[in-house]
Amino acid sequence: MAQRHEPVNRRQGSTAAWVAAAGIAALAAVPVIALAASAGGDGGLTLGAPYIARVLRFTVLQATLSALIATALAIPLAHALAKRQRFPGRALLLKLFAVPLGLPQLVAVLGIIAVYGRQGILNDILAPVGTAEMPSVFGLQGILLAHVFFNLPLAVRFILTRLEAIPPENWRLAASLGFRSREVFRHLKWPHMRMTLPGVFALIFMLCITSFTVVLTLGGGPHATTLEVAIYQALRFDLDPALAARLAALQIALCAGLLLILQRFSMMVAMAPALRARAPRPDSGDRKGRLGDGLLILSGALFVALPIAGVVIDGLKADFLRLLGEPLLWRAAGFSLVIAVSAAGLATLAAAALASGIARSRGLKAQSLRITGNLVLLVPPLILAAGWFLILHRHLDPIALSPYAVVVINALMALPFALAVIEPSFRISFQMHDRLAASLGLEGLARFRLVEWPALRSSLALAALVAVLASLGEFGVIAFFGSQDLVTLPLLLYQRIGSYRFNDAAGIALLLLGLCLVLSWAIERRSPASLRTS
């Protein structure tokens, strides 16, 4: 008789997930409610205003286009990278792909300007040829360019991880059954990609919804305004926290809807434990394919590397001898590291708890866990900060508390990244080991240590890396709490610009970039060889 694969111990072990979810929801929702209940501003603007409708339209438009383009480009690129497991520079390229995530938006914008701007590299190349100037980067095209630069590498990493997790037996079967590349794609790769695509799309969509600096700076005018800008405006210039909270709620509802819709396209591939063996790649054969993949990888590499090179070239102008001699810089670097690493640890832990819960549940339960983990991204950090401040400042010293608050808020912001990385791995691991573990009476921490941890180490490491990078570039929260002792690299960078020290700022951007690479190298070195990016 056919027996459906039913999780055996569904209730056990998901307690952690529900505790985590409740904690996260409370951390994110309480400040929104506190602000919504606080005294409003001049009441000049309401949710129904035509202005808000216009902003909403543009927000959805640019986020949808950005996520579509980034995901669509990531598919062939990840596919080519999966096929070409060995070429010089592959490992470095994948490390480079971790960098954009860790850059403050302003730095990335300046990198993009260095390539595509009026005085950019491309125009320098085109000018002597006598071709017309590059089209302006300012406008919707500039926003999309920057968003794809930020998110394409992220999407590639996610999809690639999934492709590399296809069991070698399947490759061998494909070889044995004489699959051509079309069938390999249809029967092997596409199902695995499909497993990760809805999540990737949703994550990018949400990141672009909350985009602020990129949208305003490259947008070319106030028609390019996102809800995040409206929230910022409500919170700051209109001094209307209640409206800001309502706008944040609107943003959350919008994305919750999207997540629910995407859920229907998500599909799980059941897998058994895989051989640890090399497998032939029937898709890597002919020369034409190799050339095509080479070109694809080269364009992808250039697309990501050129703006980074722009940041590097700019950064080399800095007076490093003086800059590196400044104790403040080292302190800022130290703070950035401490905050990013603590936040990432917290985020990974919470994501692991949620993911194990999602793996164990179905339907509504799994969805509410997933949505809880994702939607915190949509509560603007400023709202989290202001809301908690409103609640706590009477009882506690906000300045003494600020470092911890910054860590917690950064962790919340990084959570969706971590979750997107580990959720599929948890689901697979659960399918593979759940019955066995249950039959052996393995539970709780022992089970995590013996079953999940060895199987999931590498995706936990990737999750931690992504979370570290995501909180490294963040700076808004620190500026809100304000303390002369608490300076991170992105904050220091803005401070230097504020005092016209553009070369210093460029140097700091370069250091931040270096830090991303070092972290990427250090964290991935610790993951098991089988999934290392080499």
Next chain:
Amino acid sequence: MKRILLALVLAFAGLVPVHAQESLTIYTYESFVAEWGPGPKIKAAFEQECACTVNFVAIADGVAILNRLKLEKAESAADVVLGLDNNLVAEAKRLDLFAPHGLDASKHSAPDWRDDVFMPFDYGHFAFVYDSQAIKAPPRSLAELIDGDAPWKIIIQDPRTSTPGLGLLLWIKSVYGEKAAEAWRKLRPKILTVTPGWSEAYSLFTKGEAPMVLSYTTSPAYHLIEEKTDRYKAAEFAEGHYAQIEVAGIMKSSDHPELAKQFMRFMMGPKFQDVIPTTNWMWPAGETSKPLPKEFEQLIVPTRSLMFDPQTVAQNRRAWTDEWLNATSQ
């Protein structure tokens, strides 16, 4: 490696704030306390004078300071708030948190300002700064900028999110009044982009994306003094320039009112004021011990200073911002 470890240890140590016995808590904006800003020198100078500890709380910018006060009200730890500007004081006064400063309200050099609660410590005027290598004949008036047919573009900031952006909005309003929307419509094609803040705009400008940017009349002083170049200049406009006046005030709830008053007196004196020009890059509003650096003589000094009174700004800001949005969005 050791240095990194040391830095990490220091970073952890920094997580624990140190409290001195007699301390003056000053809320101010981020760039004021940055080590290239005036903060460090002013802290040192005042601590010498008062035998106390100055504790700066650096909050993003003036608007954020005001928001912080709205949240904290009378429970605020602040003794002195330093860094609100003329466009924010009406809102700040409505909170009813500030005490009179007790100084002679007329003894300062900021234009058109007399107030018992908020004392100006520096001021400046908004101006369009241009790259003289790219623009040989800069516009001589706002009208020329708006109506002219020069091929180059300008970078401005968003009035919804930044102080200079709001400054330009008020500048154009004060010159064009009812016709401001039309002026914006004409200016629109000349705008390359509207950035969220000054940092993004000025970065794009120095990268050569556009030869003209909205900034301050004092911006060229930095390039003259620190970079020894007169390439970047401010364009003087015949209609006058809109003023930004930065002010400080004493909190009613302060536990150290005398110390706070002492700081306000100090603020208007040379030890504070001497630092301002080359760190905050604004004009000092109080008395300095020596003439300003000679490069400040090369700066344009507006013949007319434009400014709405704070009450008018507070009442109309929303409507004027909407007007701007409508004029520039289509």
Next chain:
Amino acid sequence: MRAPVLEVKGVGFRYEDMAMEFDLAVSAGEFLALMGPSGSGKSTLLSLIAGFETPERGEILWEGRDITLLKPAERPLSIMFQDNNLFAHLDVRTNVALGIEPSARLGPKDEKRVAAALERVGLENLARRLPGELSGGERQRVALARMLVRRKPLLLLDEPFAALGPGLKKEMIALLKEIRRENGFTILLVTHDPNDARATAEQTAFMHDGRILAKRPTQEMFATTDIPELSDYLG
């Protein structure tokens, strides 16, 4: 002794720091069990025969024809692993159909073959199920059905019963033997379990440390005392 149909001649292969060397002859219709401790090279030998690995030297012959460098799909064999024999997102019918045509688009005649194969393994009612909805034994039977429709004379089975309980295993072995009788397959079975070998194979080869130490009739092999490694292995 019948003429060998599969010959592995002096095939050398190096995996990490282990050097292996294989010599083997299998006659047509033979059921050969490959036994030996973990890491003795059993699965590597199957991989070499299947074409997943290329030998450094030596040759592999099928009916006297050199197949050493043929692509896996061009070799006269089907293979089955312990797990992951099915494509998880495709239903049972399609997984079997892949054995006839990689696009899985079949004409009515081939569809009938698929249906017949499924009926032969007793899964005719589960054609629309996804592998995730089947038990471990059922999944292996689907893989067996696919081997049937492929009509390749050589079956390579890499521990196909290892994950099955005793009852299911017994069923599978019975089914396998019937199918072999009906189709005249030559079978190489990698197994850890002496009982599997006893229950299925006429011949058993014992492997140790990258070498085939002996190949004898199964009964004889288990009575052997002159190979100390084998005695150690059987305990």
